Amino acid sequence: MIEYAWLIPLLPLVSFALIVFVTGRNRLLSAGISIAAIAASFVIAAGVGLEFLHNPETVEYGLPWVDVLGLRVEMGVLLDGISVLMLLIVTFIATLIQIYSLGYMHEDPGFSRYYSYMSLFAFSMLGLVVATNFLQLYIFFELVGLASYLLIGFWYEKHSAAEAAKKAFVTTRAGDFGLLLGILILFSLFGTFDFTELADRIAGFDNIPLLTLLTVLIFLGPVGKSAQVPLHVWLPDAMEGPTPVSALIHAATMVAAGVYLVARTYFLFANAPVALTVVAWVGGITALFAATIATAQDDIKRVLAYSTISQLGYMMLALGVGGFTASMFHLTTHAFFKALLFLGAGSVIIGLHHKQNIWEMGGLYKKMPITTVTFLVGSLALAGLFPFAGFWSKDSIFAVALEHGQVALYWLAVAAAFLTAFYTFRLFFVAFMGRPRSDHHAVESPPSMTGVLVILALFAIGVGFIGSPFIKEGFGHFIYFGKPHVEHLHMNIALTSTAVTLAGITLAWLVYSVRVTSFETLSVALKPAYLLLKNKYYIDEIYRWVGERVVEGFGFVLQWFDRTIIDGVVNGTGTLTEAIGRRLRVVHTGDLQTYALVILSGVALLFAILALVDPVKVLKLGGIL
């Protein structure tokens, strides 16, 4: 199957083209083509995965894409542990979500367009995963950004959706600016974009400050794409897109592309310890920071969005402290349980006719039992309770942080874990338990949706075991940097994290379910903190001010400069020429006698001058000599 791996990204591209050019008018055919393509990609990916399990060797092949003097770039396929893993995750979850979307989107007039964008996304994401070199990676990094832009702005007639799409693109672009610069520096130093060649050449490179600089620049790309502080602001707004999109792109796969990029180029980071520290701290701060905001959000999708940011922070933290395997493991478990949570939220939103405010929900467990149970599974996995998937991956991050002596980061992560449990169950208790908080008539979603929820729930329970210490040659045997990773049982860490998680859940239960104290009293008592969190630390406001006042203001200043100074000179030159002409025009009287007089005077004058300078010549001219 490995020789057919190039088909994995290409099939969705074919389906995209077919929908755009051929089947656009036929809704069901479009959806069918798209689902068939991604399912076929999954089958091939599964075949590749099986072969890889038997024979875990890196395979690489490609075709030249640009080949000019001084530059040769390939489009190719690189299959190793992490790319095979990502191929499996992306194709599997994308298949499920495209099936789920049949029910979710079936009334939408843009149904075909939706599936064409989904195919475009699958193509871009899979092309990114198999990239053999930096340029290919950058190309597909941008293309997933395009798919994200199109899907966030899917309902483009909504002002907020159009604005969110633009914001997402421009914010991640700012990160890609750094990425592009990093790639340029890298190329100027090593003359290649190829990962394998670079990994060889980097080892002997001793200008560590420069390596650190370019690595940090490259890291800016992932900061944007994986919504790390301070470029996280676009992800919560991206929830304007259809919910299956939020599940696939803005939770399970695309936002993890930044994490994947760091993992793919880990040979750079591993040789630049300072850059690695930057990664760890950006991740750690993001994990805690986003978790605090999530505790004060009212929109079910926004809670989950901040949770995603926080969990991506965990993955970055893991990479930063040297936990390559732990990071990829968390990426894997997170993809399943967060997709589950988002699709569960989608089921609720459909069931409630597009209500998203958790304070208008309540009591859903009676009306939507499957959604509730699966959502509970997802919540437990996210909170990281034994034996759900999140427990294993989170513990392995904690363990690696302690192993590498990063005590401060460890406690940061533990604090975030407490908050995670708290906000997750705040959401669960408020939205699903208790009595209905508004006059809603919730109904359970159709089987095409709940079926997907059940499948994902099974994974959210079980997928953690592949990386647990119980399996000898598990996750870390295939996914590692340097040498294979063996997972041990860390009793202390497991107990600490379980205690913290239970504390978080209990607190949420006390406040939002038993209501020992009402949250209203709490929000009044902690008003300044509550307002700060509810308004997301006012970061959006600050950025908007900078964007509108500073950047755009500068544009207006330059516009004034262009119109007034530069054009002033240009028009001034014109006016001056005209004015000179107007003065000179006086001379052109049209009166022959005047002209004759002027000519005569001129000749006389010339003679006079010549006579003074060279009298002999004048006399000769006059025929006298």
Next chain:
Amino acid sequence: MNGIPLLSIILLAPLVGALVIMALRQDRHIRVVAAVASAVSLVASLYVYANYDSARGGMQFTETVPWIDQLGVAYSLGVDGISLPLVLLTAIVIFAGVFASWTGIRERVKEFHVALLVLVTGVFGVFMARDLFFFLVFYEIAVIPMYILIAVWGSTRKLYGAMKLTIYLLVGSAFLIVGVIAVFLASGTGSFDIATLASVQYDEGFQKFAYLLFLFGFGVLAALWPFHTWSPDGHVAAPTAVSMLHAGVLMKLGAYGLLRVGLWVTPEGAQAWAPLVATLAVIGSVYGAMVAMAQRDMKFVIGYSSVSHMGFVLFGLAGINALSLNGAVTQMFAHGVMTALFFALVGLIYDKAHTRHMPDLGGLARQMPKVAAAFVIAGLASLGLPGLINFVAEFLIFVGSYQVYPVRAVLAVSSIVVTAAYVLRVAKWVFFGPPVEKWAGLTDARGVEMVPIVLLVGTLVFFGFFPSLMTGLIDTGIVSLLEHIGPIQLGGSF
């Protein structure tokens, strides 16, 4: 196909078309003849493009007819890897332009098409001429009809725009004429053949002087900052097809001249002035993007974005290495197609809505889904999204120029963020958001209106997916150019 003067066919088909049109009365016939004439050029260009022998390189499809022996002037044409993409660009843009004028131009249809086709003949001539005398003649032919086209069929402040453009460009060409005569005399070869002129080793001081003349003359046409203000005003004032040709092709004449004449004939001069050009180019690219952000008229946005993107071209030219020059030529093609698409779309909207003031528009994607989709694609091209040829062009420029001017390259790259911001904002303002009742009656592009859209979008995507079909060809031209001028030392880490 040996013996068939393909380049002359490409060059003269529009001129013949113009002559035939003069004899016609009905508007419809005029349009058809213009379409046929430009189709002939397009098909012949495609044939030449597909049959250029990259392995051999150099000037191909050459034709030579002596004209003024005493001055060594000859009608001699030829294309190489540098000029061929630009010939193709011109053919694509004029073909698209004729169709873009199909419904928009209703007054004095005959005169419009005659002027348009004559202009294009001039442009083709510049890109094909191997003789400097003809080069200049064609250059003037391309500039003069522009005045008429803008002043008669234009819109916003058309007389001012037309006059500003013409005076600017004529002042520029006055410098060129001095430069050309100076080179002709200094060479002592008694020939206007560019290759012959280039084979002479001029002394360094003279090269610096001559290149400065070329730099100003050609630079004005390429919207070199701060001599760029004629260009947005000209774009805005011009009718659709003229804006397309103007931004799409005419501005490339300047950049092409700097490469073909400036760099080829006076390489040491180019080398001496390159750091200055790089600085002005980077200022132009960032400045153009920033000013574009402050615009409210769609055409002004695109006008300033052209200043910004031509800044990239000039930056690539200043890099004088294989990658930066290849990028510069690719960018000329890519920007030409992209900006022609932009103007075609804006023209459609303006013809229907009679305004380009963005705050008044909104939600047009409902009535005009095809126009909206094409506009977004043009926008993505302009912000350098991979999958469209513009990305490859900009990337080559950045990679090439970074090695010579790292700090300036960083500044140039920064403008891609600003570009994303203003382009996507235009798309949002005009096409997205709730539909506006006032525009409920607008109709989408259809029939002939789709011709330019499909052709231009298709070109961007085709070469975007298969860039080596263009960069490989350009490479042959660049390699022989670099061999000719020898090693170049451009200094400094700034």
